[in-house]
Amino acid sequence: MSNDVYIVGIDMIRFGRFDDAKPETLAAQAALMALDDCGKTIHDIQAIYAGTCNGTMMGQRMLHYIGQTGVPVVNVTNACATGATAFREAYIAIKAGIYDTCLAVGSEKMGKGMLVPKNSGGTPIPTEGLTGSGVMPAVFAQMGMEHTRKFGTTFEQFARVSEKNHKHSTLNPKAMYQKETPLEMVMEAEMIAYPLTKLMCSVNVDGSAAAVLMSEKKAREAGLMNRAVRVRGSGLASDPFTERNLVMQDINTVTRLAAKQAYEMAGIGPEDVDLVELHDCFATAEIPHYENLGLCAEGEGGSLLDSGATRLGGKVPVNVSGGLLSKGHPLGATGIANIYEISQHLRQEAGSRQVEGAKVGLTHVVGLGSASAVHLFEKA
Amino acid sequence: MNDGPNDARPVAPYTAIDKTGAPYLIGSRCSACSATHLGYFENCPKCGVRGEVSEVRLGDHGVLYNFTIVHRSLPGVKVPFISATVDLDGGGTVRGNLLEVEPDPAKIPFGMPVNVQFRSASIAVENGDGYIAHFFVPADRGARAR
Secondary structure (H helix, E strand, O other): OOOOEEEEEEEEOOOEOOOOOOHHHHHHHHHHHHHHHOOOOHHHOOEEEEEOOOOOOHHHHHHHHHOOOOOOEEEEOEOEOHHHHHHHHHHHHHHOOOOOEEEEEEEEOOOOOOOOOOOOOOOOOOOOOOOOOOOHHHHHHHHHHHHHHHHOOOHHHHHHHHHHHHHHHOOOOOOOOOOOOOHHHHHHOOEEEOOEEHHHEOOOOEEEEEEEEEEHHHHHHOOOOOOOEEEEEEEEEEOOOOOOOOOOOOHHHHHHHHHHHHHHHHOOOHHHOOEEEOOOOEHHHHHHHHHHOOOOOOOOHHHHHHOOOOOOOOOOOEOOOOHHHHOOOOHHHHHHHHHHHHHHHHOOOOHHHOOOOOOEEEEEEEEOOOEEEEEEEEEO | OOOOOOOOEEOOOOEEEOOOOOEEEEEEEEOOOOOEEEOOOOEOOOOOOEOOEEEEEOOOEEEEEEEEEEOOOOOOEOOOEEEEEEEEOOOOEEEEEEOOOOOOHHHOOOOOEEEEEEEEHHHOEOOOOOEEEEEEEEHHHHHHHO
């Protein structure tokens, strides 16, 4: 028997705005749903890895709502890579042979509006808008503009990413928004930071997702291999030094580093991937990430999108869930929600948005600052 | 040339004022790998060498590497403005607002030469009186006007 690690239970709540909720109550909901998905209880869990971006000890507080069993809880924060990092820690613990059943959970209660970096530079007045802009839309607008500079990618192509992912979301009952946004609507929406209009920015929503992971031995004993999803590769990288990274955040190199790790661990390549959930926090990010994840050659991201290959029904559908753009982006939950989406397809349980014959799926997230996690999955 | 008031304080921590009263951008240069970074570093973020980094005065001319036009910002920030990333001649990359160019992507060519100028922060933000910050202006027009 191999020492592979499997997802045996996974679920997410429908993302939305839950004014009375706390991160731990949302986490508790998702944890119970994931446990129900594999017919286990909190008493079967040997260790918990809990991710949220605001505050700590969320995992312990979650247990107040579902059973304080005394197991080790590790609280994880890694910006928008938080959920995927928590998942990876659970994976590592089982891979190391320390535990055979772990829970990974991610949860976020978001504020409304734009995410603004804190005035951490100790400057006498805030520098936002005075020394350029460091808000998320501006950061990712520049990611797109760098692609435009190098390869001529157009505003319309970036807008089409949003049109595509919003269309996908109409098939996902767990997406925050399930509305089509035609290309013209996307392009004519309020401009936030060129080339990003409001409809090209992900939605700040509340949400949670959780996964139960098991060793192969335990999953077989429990009779859970039928719907189990095998973790084939797990990559996590921080941003290496690149020429302008300290001033203009380089989201590409960190992604490439994590992807390389995951592909090498899995012993497969991008050509083997049947569907992808990647970090479309802003529409500009998706096209460069096609290249960063090896779905196409350098500079061909725009034409890959234009070809329809990344739409549902195409060669390698991307963000069939609706992506962060339409499903929503509760920071700490996103990484596990992406894994949920891939798992549903590999289990052939994705309903009307099912990617036919999906055998291998890839998830990708980036937390600015930076962290990128890439995972590869295959049906057991 | 800079038109900030003489007693105005620079906002960014990587700004200094020389003996003649002229503000400039501070950088760090690594003697091991020759990388130049904006701001002060004790050890080199590129090669990790310790204690081989010295403070340098960064150039006041460069080329536009990248930009976005920000239309929605925080209260007190004047919009729209161009947030520009500029590679300075002699090394170092710095972000700032690009002035004296129409905020229209068709009129902002990548690679355009720019000068670094220090001006009152009040041209960009409402609470900027008494402070100065670096801005970029097109190199040709900046030279003519001054």
